[in-house]
Each structure stands twice: as structure tokens, then as C-alpha cells.
Amino acid sequence: MDHIKPDLNVYITFLAIITVLIGLAGFIIYFFAQYRKKQLFFIINQEKQELFFKQELLNTRIEVQEQTMQTIGADLHDNIGQLLGLISLTLGSIEITEPDKAQKKIDDISTLNSKAIIELRALGKLLEGRQILKNGLVAAIREEVDWLEKSGKFQVMFDAFGFLQANEQERDLMIFRIVQEAFSNIVKHASASQINVGLTHKNTGLEVIISDNGKGFDTNQEIHSVKGIGLSNIYKRVQLMEGNFEMKSSPGQGTYLKISIPNQHE
Amino acid sequence: METDILLYLTLLFIISVFGLCNFSRLSYPFKILTIFILTALISETSVRISIIMEVNSVVVYHIFCLVNFWLFTLIYLALIPSRMFHQLLSISAILFTVVAIFNSNFIQLIWEIPFYNIALSNLLYVWMALNLFIRMLDFPTRTRLGSQSVFWMNVAVFSYAVVTPLSIGLMLYMITNERYAEIIMNFNEIVTVIYYGILGYAIYLDRQTKPTWII
Numbered sequence: 269m270d271h272i273k274p275d276l277n278v279y280i281t282f283l284a285i286i287t288v289l290i291g292l293a294g295f296i297i298y299f300f301a302q303y304r305k306k307q308l309f310f311i312i313n314q315e316k317q318e319l320f321f322k323q324e325l326l327n328t329r330i331e332v333q334e335q336t337m338q339t340i341g342a343d344l345h346d347n348i349g350q351l352l353g354l355i356s357l358t359l360g361s362i363e364i365t366e367p368d369k370a371q372k373k374i375d376d377i378s379t380l381n382s383k384a385i386i387e388l389r390a391l392g393k394l395l396e397g398r399q400i401l402k403n404g405l406v407a408a409i410r411e412e413v414d415w416l417e418k419s420g421k422f423q424v425m426f427d428a429f430g431f432l433q434a435n436e437q438e439r440d441l442m443i444f445r446i447v448q449e450a451f452s453n454i455v456k457h458a459s460a461s462q463i464n465v466g467l468t469h470k471n472t473g474l475e476v477i478i479s480d481n482g483k484g485f486d487t488n489q490e491i492h493s494v495k496g497i498g499l500s501n502i503y504k505r506v507q508l509m510e511g512n513f514e515m516k517s518s519p520g521q522g523t524y525l526k527i528s529i530p531n532q533h534e
Numbered sequence: 535m536e537t538d539i540l541l542y543l544t545l546l547f548i549i550s551v552f553g554l555c556n557f558s559r560l561s562y563p564f565k566i567l568t569i570f571i572l573t574a575l576i577s578e579t580s581v582r583i584s585i586i587m588e589v590n591s592v593v594v595y596h597i598f599c600l601v602n603f604w605l606f607t608l609i610y611l612a613l614i615p616s617r618m619f620h621q622l623l624s625i626s627a628i629l630f631t632v633v634a635i636f637n638s639n640f641i642q643l644i645w646e647i648p649f650y651n652i653a654l655s656n657l658l659y660v661w662m663a664l665n666l667f668i669r670m671l672d673f674p675t676r677t678r679l680g681s682q683s684v685f686w687m688n689v690a691v692f693s694y695a696v697v698t699p700l701s702i703g704l705m706l707y708m709i710t711n712e713r714y715a716e717i718i719m720n721f722n723e724i725v726t727v728i729y730y731g732i733l734g735y736a737i738y739l740d741r742q743t744k745p746t747w748i749i
């Protein structure tokens with residue numbers, strides 16, 4: 269009996285070790301299976317998000333094009349159209365019998381014509397400049413600022429810092445559209461005279477600050493209005509780029525908008 | 535010195551050298567893991583030298599167990615960025631240090647093998663490893679699991695922490711009863727070699743890929 273007892277204990281202990289080893293192997297296999305399941309779910313989700321991002325990017329491109337067309341249309345109608353109309357009217361009123369008056373009118377037509385050419389060139393430049401931010405984000409926003417200033421209704425302060433390195437074109441397009449949307453909101457609803465635009469490129473990402481001295485609004489009430497749709501578009505795009513969106517406004521106090529977008533691949 | 539011991543020390547030496555040569559390319563947790571392998575090499579070498587010189591070498595295990603624990607605490611603190619886990623692990627590490635010092639001074643003195651310290655530290659390793667497994671399930675990446683350095687490191691730590699107390703207990707029993715002690719010692723050696731081998735493989739993988747959640 270003395271010889272049997274320790275052997276039995278040994279067998280039991282060996283059995284315990286084997287059980288533990290089998291248990292360990294089972295646990296690792298189970299973990300493998302669970303991880304694979306979660307990984308597949310994660311990959312599908314990520315692909316969905318990428319698809320959504322691409323769709324949104326396409327929408328943004330279309331919106332930028334539409335906005336450009338609207339600007340061109342408005343400028344053709346209000347500016348070049350007026351100039352050409354005036355040229356036509358002046359031409360019609362020339363009387364050859366009165367050479368002095370005719371000469372003055374021809375001079376006027378020449379001046380109007382030069383103005384029309386300048387406007388057309390500016391429009392051409394606008395079209396060229398919009399080709400997917402050919403000259404970079406800062407140049408595209410500056411162009412937008414120039415158009416605002418040209419209207420004579422706004423005084424715009426624009427500052428850009430730290431744009432020495434190459435930027436990311438897809439992100440820049442989204443940011444450009446956000447800035448356009450913000451400008452559109454100011455033009456349509458703010459009744460502002462002063463606009464401040466700040467664009468800062470840091471190591472961590474990009475920061476855009478747009479503020480105006482307009483009538484402001486109650487952020488709680490107007491978020492569902494037409495202006496709210498514009499803001500929700502901005503918010504959606506900021507979220508898509510995993511950025512932060514901060515807005516401060518109250519009636520009579522103007523509006524302050526701050527957007528922070530992290531660098532991609534960080 | 536026996537051949538198996540030489541092979542074991544050579545393995546530790548190769549992994550240490552490899553880790554140190556690629557130190558700048560490793561992520562923070564794997565830099566600490568390299569330091570751990572280096573401390574294992576130093577302690578195991580000093581144990582073997584003590585045995586040759588016929589000096590009691592057990593004190594090395596007292597120190598190594600504590601240093602080990604702190605190195606793994608740093609590794610898991612870096613791998614699991616959860617505030618609650620950080621608090622619990624920090625408290626556990628402090629408590630473990632107090633208990634281990636107390637044990638080495640009053641219960642299992644420095645010329646005895648610190649089984650209580652080893653058992654307690656292994657229990658905490660199991661808890662840390664399980665937490666990391668959960669974290670990995672919560673935040674999967676596109677990288678194949680078999681190519682993830684963190685996975686292999688965690689598998690090694692978890693398996694070793696589960697098997698070690700059992701195998702030490704068994705070895706003690708066998709020595710007491712003078713039966714099959716050599717078999718169990720060999721088993722223990724094989725487990726240890728596999729353990730360090732997997733840790734070495736994890737260091738090799740980390741050189742190329744870094745887990746996405748590590749800052």
C-alpha cells in the first residue's frame with residue numbers, strides 16, 4: 269500500500285498539469301476565435317466609415333463646384349452683365365453727327381470694356397483657383413476673403429500661420445468647404461461688418477477660427493433653422509475628420525467659431 | 535555547467551543582444567521587456583556562478599522576483615491605458631512590494647526560495663494578462679493576431695504565470711518524496727525556455743509592428 273499511494277498522487281498531479289495545459293490551449297484558441305470575430309466587425313465598420321468619408325468628400329466637391337458656379341453666375345449677372353449692358357447702351361447712343369460727344373462716349377466704352385475684361389479675368393482666375401485647391405488651402409481661403417472684401421460690405425482680417433509643410437488635399441477640401449459654409453452663414457444671416465479669420469497649422473493639426481461682429485444668435489434656438497443646417501454640415505464634416513467644433517454666440521454679440529482638425533495618420 | 539543550462543543562458547543572451555541592438559526601434563513596453571530579459575540573464579548567470587562557487591544563490595530570486603514584478607507592472611501600465619486599471623495596478627504593486635519585503639525578512643528568509651512571493655506575483659500576472667486580453671478584444675486592429683507582438687507577450691506571461699506555481703508545487707512535492715524530481719525539473723526548464731523563446735519572438739515582432747493604441 270505504501271508504494272501505491274505516492275504513485276497515485278503523482279498521477280493525479282500529472283493529470284492536473286495536463287488539464288491545466290489543455291485548458292490553456294483551449295483558452296488561447298477561444299481567444300483567437302473571439303478576436304477574429306471582433307476584428308471582422310471592426311474591419312467592416314472601418315470600411316463603412318471610409319466609404320462614408322469618400323461619399324462625403326464627393327458631396328463636398330460637388331458643393332464647392334456649385335458654390336463656384338453660383339459666384340460666377342452672380343458675378344456675370346451683377347457685374348459683367350451690367351458692364352456689357354452699359355457698353356451696349358452707350359454704343360446705341362453714339363451719334364456720328366456729333367463727333368466730340370461720340371469720342372467721349374467711345375472713351376467711356378473703352379473704359380467700361382477694360383473693366384469688363386478685368387472682371388472676366390478675375391472670374392477666370394476664380395475658376396482656375398478652385399481646381400481642387402491647386403494653390404493650397406491658404407490661397408483658396410484668401411481668394412474667398414478677397415471676394416468677400418470686394419463686395420464692399422465686409423472688412424476681413426485674415427491670418428495664416430505655420431503653413432510650410434505639404435498639406436493633405438482631401439482634408440483641405442473639407443476644411444475649405446467648412447470655411448465657405450461659415451462665410452455663407454455670415455453673408456446671409458449675420459449682418460456683420462467685420463470678419464476675422466485665423467488659420468494655424470500646428471504639429472498636432474490645424475486650427476481654424478472665424479469670428480464676426482454681427483447680430484449673433486441664440487445657439488439653443490436656431491440650431492434647427494436654415495442657419496442650423498449650415499452649422500450641422502460643418503459639424504458633420506468636423507466629426508468626419510475626427511476634429512473638435514466649438515461655437516460661441518449670443519444675440520448682439522457676434523459669433524465665434526473654432527475648429528480643430530488633427531493631422532491624418534497620427 | 536550542464537548543456538541544457540548553457541543553452542538556456544545562450545537563449546537569454548541572444549534575446550538580450552537582439553533587443554538591445556533594436557532598442558530604439560522597439561515600443562516602450564518592449565524596451566522594458568528587453569530590460570527584463572537582460573535582468574533574467576544577469577540573475578540566472580549569477581545563480582549558476584553561485585552554484586559553481588557553492589554559495590547560496592537563493593537571495594537572487596528574492597531580488598529578481600521583485601524587480602520582475604515592477605518591470606511587468608510598467609509594461610502593463612503602458613499597454614492598458616485605463617485609469618481604473620492604473621489605480622488598481624499601482625496599489626497592487628505597492629502592496630506586493632510590502633508583502634514581498636515582509637516575507638523575505640520574516641517568513642521565507644533570504645536563504646529560502648520565496649515561494650509566496652512567486653505565487654502572489656504570478657497571480658497578479660494572470661490578472662494583468664487577462665485585462666490585456668479583454669483590452670485587445672475591445673480594441674481590435676487590422677493586424678493578424680499571430681503578427682501582434684503584444685499578443686505573443688501576453689500569451690507567454692499568462693501561460694507561464696498559470697503553469698509556474700503548479701510546476702513549483704509539484705517539484706517541491708517530488709523532491710520531498712524523492713520521486714520523478716528530475717522529470718519535473720526538466721519540464722520546468724522546457725516551460726521556461728518556451729516562455730523566454732516566445733518573449734524573444736514578441737520582441738522580434740515589435741521591431742516591425744507597433745500596436746495602434748500605444749502612444
